[in-house]
Amino acid sequence: MTRIALIHATPIAVEPVHAAFAALWPEARPIDIMDYSLSPDREAAGCIDDALTRRIEALTRYGILTGADAVLFTCSAFGAAIEAAAARADRPVLRPNEAMFRAAMDRGRRIAMICPFAPAAASMQDEFRAEADRLGNGATLDTILAPGAIEAVRAGDIATHNRIVAAKAGELRGYDAIVLAHFSTARALDDASRATDIPVFASPQAAAGVVALKSRSIPADRAVAQSLAALDWLLAQGCRQVVFKYCSTFDSTPQGNIGPVAMALADRLGARGVVVCPAFPTMGRTIYQGHLFVGDRLLSESGMQDHPLTPMTDPDLRRWLGRQGTGPVGLVPLCVVRQGAAAIRAALEASDATLVVTDATSDEDLMAIGAALAGARLVTGGSGIALGLAQNLDVAGPGVAAPRRTAPGPGVVLAGSCSGMTRRQIEHHRAAHPVIEIDVPAVMAGTLTPEAVARQLLALVAQAPLAFSSGSPEQVARMQAEYGREAVAARLDGFFGDLARALVAAGVTRLVVAGGETSGAVVSALAPGALEVGAEIDPGVPVLRAASGLALALKSGNFGAEDFFARALDGMEDRP
Numbered sequence: 001m002t003r004i005a006l007i008h009a010t011p012i013a014v015e016p017v018h019a020a021f022a023a024l025w026p027e028a029r030p031i032d033i034m035d036y037s038l039s040p041d042r043e044a045a046g047c048i049d050d051a052l053t054r055r056i057e058a059l060t061r062y063g064i065l066t067g068a069d070a071v072l073f074t075c076s077a078f079g080a081a082i083e084a085a086a087a088r089a090d091r092p093v094l095r096p097n098e099a100m101f102r103a104a105m106d107r108g109r110r111i112a113m114i115c116p117f118a119p120a121a122a123s124m125q126d127e128f129r130a131e132a133d134r135l136g137n138g139a140t141l142d143t144i145l146a147p148g149a150i151e152a153v154r155a156g157d158i159a160t161h162n163r164i165v166a167a168k169a170g171e172l173r174g175y176d177a178i179v180l181a182h183f184s185t186a187r188a189l190d191d192a193s194r195a196t197d198i199p200v201f202a203s204p205q206a207a208a209g210v211v212a213l214k215s216r217s218i219p220a221d222r223a224v225a226q227s228l229a230a231l232d233w234l235l236a237q238g239c240r241q242v243v244f245k246y247c248s249t250f251d252s253t254p255q256g257n258i259g260p261v262a263m264a265l266a267d268r269l270g271a272r273g274v275v276v277c278p279a280f281p282t283m284g285r286t287i288y289q290g291h292l293f294v295g296d297r298l299l300s301e302s303g304m305q306d307h308p309l310t311p312m313t314d315p316d317l318r319r320w321l322g323r324q325g326t327g328p329v330g331l332v333p334l335c336v337v338r339q340g341a342a343a344i345r346a347a348l349e350a351s352d353a354t355l356v357v358t359d360a361t362s363d364e365d366l367m368a369i370g371a372a373l374a375g376a377r378l379v380t381g382g383s384g385i386a387l388g389l390a391q392n393l394d395v396a397g398p399g400v401a402a403p404r405r406t407a408p409g410p411g412v413v414l415a416g417s418c419s420g421m422t423r424r425q426i427e428h429h430r431a432a433h434p435v436i437e438i439d440v441p442a443v444m445a446g447t448l449t450p451e452a453v454a455r456q457l458l459a460l461v462a463q464a465p466l467a468f469s470s471g472s473p474e475q476v477a478r479m480q481a482e483y484g485r486e487a488v489a490a491r492l493d494g495f496f497g498d499l500a501r502a503l504v505a506a507g508v509t510r511l512v513v514a515g516g517e518t519s520g521a522v523v524s525a526l527a528p529g530a531l532e533v534g535a536e537i538d539p540g541v542p543v544l545r546a547a548s549g550l551a552l553a554l555k556s557g558n559f560g561a562e563d564f565f566a567r568a569l570d571g572m573e574d575r576p
């Protein structure tokens, strides 16, 4: 059982953090280390002096001596000292505000902090500044003091505390998010959320993170290194379950990257019997006897055998992983999955293999697999695997925030996927909108520039134009034979990235992108920061909104109905 040393500098933080553990992570064992003189001493010192810094370090060492897997400070007034202690520790040492600040910055740049304990304000401002600089998002934090609140809670009058904090929240205008400064203030989260339309965050509840990598088809050693770095970061945030998400068509080559990355993550986490389940039944991706199907076809006959970067020529997931050097791979067959969560868990635990392909042909199967994975350190799968995982987390969350608004504005579609579905969607779009074919040989020869295509698109922008590179399997094979697979992909990635940048710079506010790799290139070039997930346009494809107001739909080549492009652009329009 994971043991977390909680270090409290004030008694008023104890109850909220325990409540948060009980709700969000009941399997963990939080232990309390209390030095209630810290908070008044900090107030008297007026800053985090040497003596306080040494005390924080000693407490951190003591927390580790208790055998804790991680140390969490519950007081917000010691940021720099905790950072210094963390640098010397051999396991995660966490400040209370990290996750909350990031969650708030995901909502936008103007953040307000309601702060009942004034002496904590300066160091929290510093922490916020450091995090905003690290992310380069230009976020600003205004501190709003809440006189009387801390005194009320110290006197046990929670109702008054909550009323004061909620009243402050209700007065705020023009902010993208409000954060509540201390663990103790989290008590007022519900009241504060009711008092305002602005999303409100508190420390204990803001504790989930996603790292999006573009590692599907880079060399395996780089994919492993990037994934391990992401894992370390997530662990340092206190994450207790890590999901390695890959495509539900298992996009990979005999060299990787799913097998090597999954093995490296399992090794780092000491995990065995790790589930491998790319099933996404809504999209026709099902697994039976370890073989992946797309609709009523084996994966290798579904069109994926012609994929430009990751041609999937074998539907047997165990054999495919074996070619990627994973060693023997286990199987939990459908007949066991249908016996329910306990049987699945027992089969995974009994397996000698590190990786275990798990059959699933329906959402009910994914729910049972999800239940079996409660507490598993590592899970791997397509996005469908998430379906059954949420039930293990009793997360009420900090309240659903009002969706970001997108200024209605010009919309453009870019397609780099060569999948059959994308090509059909392009043809469908052509019936009512201008469609420009990007001349790939001219791109490779350097005679066609992204700026030229951007100019063409912008001239037609009122009619929802589309530009595509998507070629038939024969055209793709010809380009790859002439220039090499990686060179074509790299050049087109760069082209789409520059094209998207030019379009957004010229005022495009709605962008639909077809193709996973192509989407990755566009997002890397635009660097929009965290994206808010909005309404689902078609299964597996939501509207995404950036803090800048840009709306995106990033579509796997295979996903979406034939009329997807126009519907996606339409779905991004703000309606009164």
Ligand SMILES: Nc1ncnc2c1ncn2[C@@H]1O[C@H](COP(=O)(O)OP(=O)(O)O)[C@@H](O)[C@H]1O
Pocket: 307, 308, 309, 416, 417, 418, 419, 440, 469, 470, 471, 475, 476, 477, 479, 480, 488, 489, 490, 492, 493, 514, 515, 516, 517, 518, 519, 555, 556, 557, 558
């Ligand atoms: N005409 C073309 N010839 C060769 N390769 C192409 C062509 N058009 C696009 N590509 C490449 O095909 C790949 C498509 O992958 P991706 O965008 O991930 O789509 P999907 O989601 O269908 O896998 C990209 O690497 C892209 O650069």
Ligand SMILES: O=C(O)[C@@H](O)C(=O)COP(=O)(O)O
Pocket: 246, 247, 248, 249, 250, 280, 283, 285, 382, 383, 516, 540, 555, 556, 557, 558, 559
């Ligand atoms: O066709 C598919 O199933 C894959 O392309 C796929 O799973 C892509 O999923 P996302 O990365 O979730 O778009």
